[in-house]
Structures are given as structure tokens and as C-alpha cells.
Amino acid sequence: MPETYYVILGVAEDATVDHIKSAYRQKALELHPDHHGDDAGPFLAVQEAYAVLSNPERRRAYDRSLQTAELRASRPEPKPVRVGHRHPHPPAVVPVEPVDIGEVSLSRSFETFSPSFEAIFDRLWSNFAGRSRPKDELPKSLTIDxxxxxxxxxxxxxxxxxxxxxxxxxxxxxHGGVGPFECWRCSGSGSVTGEFPVQVEFPAGMTSAHVATVPLDHLGITNTYLVVRFRVV
Ligand SMILES: [Zn+2]
Structure with a gap:
């Protein structure tokens, strides 16, 4: 079962905003890097899940992408058929767990690439912190192998x-503060920076290469989309 944002926060897909908020607070406390050793991965995953599900617009877009992913996933490998369903031919093949090939860091991937990582980072960053951006800016692709x-x-x-x-x-x-005090974590800015995982799938039976195009809108990045070139080695 894929780790959806709902699974990460441990809430139902129709959970209310209040419910999502309290689940997030609970998880953020549990997984906070200060209490959880060096592995910030789960904490960042919770951050990302909350950033999307707490925003009605981004949540709707995410729900739509989930439905599309389900449709796609069910085509090559139909889900097991429930008893009593009218489907005449249950699939004979037992579904195989997809392979998780792990984290791909953009900073590592771009050591030898042009434009420089600094230029790419700058473009990603311009989505945040209210920097001025040209109105007619077209989204650019960011290709990684x-x-x-x-x-x-x-x-x-x-x-x-x-x-x-x-x-x-x-x-x-x-909010940037807790009561009358400035927040120690974000120094009052209300936001934190980090590396957020974006899951990109490659199909079963890939023989040479597969290219996936992935929007980053759910992270608040609208001027850049990812192009991931999977290459069989
Ligand atoms: Zn803060």
C-alpha cells in the first residue's frame, strides 16, 4: 500500500481539518528530530503531508492525483477481486510489492550538471518568501537521471x-510566535525549510528507459517541474 499523506498522518481520507491538525501536532512531536535521532525523514514526510492536507486547494489537487494514480495502478495489475463481485476472472498473478529504490537527493544529482545547483536552488526558492517573480514566468523542467x-x-x-x-x-x-514569544524554531518567520520527498514511480517490465514528468505544485513550487529519467543499468 502506497504511503499516502493520509497514511503518513494516520487519518481517514475524509478527515476534518481539525482532525488533520491534531494528528499532525501529535506526529510532529513524536517524530521531531530533537527526540528522534538524526533521521529527519519521517518528520519531513509529516511536514509535507500536513502542508498539503491542511490547505483545501492543495488537498483537492492531491485527492485528484491519488485517484489518477489508483486508476493507473489498477490497469497493469488489477486488484484482487472481492468475493461476490461480478468480475468473472480474478487475476492469477499475486501482486508484487513495488521496489523502493530510496532517496534521490537533488543536491547530489546536480554536482556535475548545468545549470548549477545554485541556479536551480534559487529558482525553487523564488516560490517562497514572497520574492518577486515575473508574471509570465513559464514553468521550467528540472531533469534528473x-x-x-x-x-x-x-x-x-x-x-x-x-x-x-x-x-x-x-x-x-x-504563526511565527507562541503567545507573546517569537518562535525559536523559525525565528518568527512561520516557515521552515527542508528537503521534502516526492515519490516518482517507474513501471514494471521497463526495458531501457522511462521518463516521468512530475509537477511540484503540492510543495508550493509552481515555476519548476521534475522530469525523472529512469535508466536501466
Ligand atoms: Zn515557528
Whole structure:
């Protein structure tokens, strides 16, 4: 089962905003890097999930993308048929778990690329912090190459591309302060920066290459989209 934002926060898909908020507070406390060693991954995942689900517009877009992903996923590998369903031919093949090839860091991928990582970072950053941007700015692609082992290509799976972005500060919930005090975590800005995982899938039975285009709107990045080139090695 894919880790949807709902699964990450442990809430139902029809959860209310209040419910999502309290689930987020609970999880953010549990997984906070200060209490959870060096692994900030789960904490950032919770941040990303909350940033999307707490915003009605972004939540709607995400729900739509979930439905599309479900439709896509059910085409090559139909879900097991429930007893009593009218489907005459239950699939004989047992579904195989997709391969998680792990995190792909943009900063690492771009050491040898042009434009420089600084230029890319700058473009991503211009989505946040109220920087002025040209109104007619067209979204640009950001291409990364991801090698896939031949065994993994047969099964299909996904990579998690770590995209730098800004999310609501978990300590002050984006208010910049707690009571009369300035928030220590975000120094009053109300937001924190981090690398947020974006899951990108590659299909089963991939023979040479597969290109996936991924919008980053759910992270608040509208001037850049990812182009992930999976290459069988
Ligand atoms: Zn804060």
C-alpha cells in the first residue's frame, strides 16, 4: 500500500481539518528530530503531508492525483477481486510489492550538471518568501537521471526525489510566535525549510528507459517541474 499523506498522518481520507491538525501536532512531536535521532525523514514526510492536507486547494489537487494514480495502478495489475463481485476472472498473478529504490537527493544529482545547483536552488526558492517573480514566468523542467538495476526494473517501483522547499513551522504552526514569544524554531518567520520527498514511480517490465514528468505544485513550487529519467543499468 502506497504511503499516502493520509497514511503518513494516520487519518481517514475524509478527515476534518481539525482532525488533520491534531494528528499532525501529535506526529510532529513524536517524530521531531530533537527526540528522534538524526533521521529527519519521517518528520519531513509529516511536514509535507500536513502542508498539503491542511490547505483545501492543495488537498483537492492531491485527492485528484491519488485517484489518477489508483486508476493507473489498477490497469497493469488489477486488484484482487472481492468475493461476490461480478468480475468473472480474478487475476492469477499475486501482486508484487513495488521496489523502493530510496532517496534521490537533488543536491547530489546536480554536482556535475548545468545549470548549477545554485541556479536551480534559487529558482525553487523564488516560490517562497514572497520574492518577486515575473508574471509570465513559464514553468521550467528540472531533469534528473536515476539509474535502475535490471532486477528492480522488472518488478517496477518508485524513487523518492528530495526537493528543497518551505513548509509551515511545526512549532508555531506558521504563526511565527507562541503567545507573546517569537518562535525559536523559525525565528518568527512561520516557515521552515527542508528537503521534502516526492515519490516518482517507474513501471514494471521497463526495458531501457522511462521518463516521468512530475509537477511540484503540492510543495508550493509552481515555476519548476521534475522530469525523472529512469535508466536501466
Ligand atoms: Zn515557528
Amino acid at each position: 536515476v539509474p535502475i538495476a535490471i532486477e528492480d526494473a522488472e518488478i517496477g517501483g518508485f524513487a523518492r526525489v528530495m526537493v528543497p522547499a518551505v513548509a509551515a513551522c511545526p512549532t508555531c504552526e506558521g
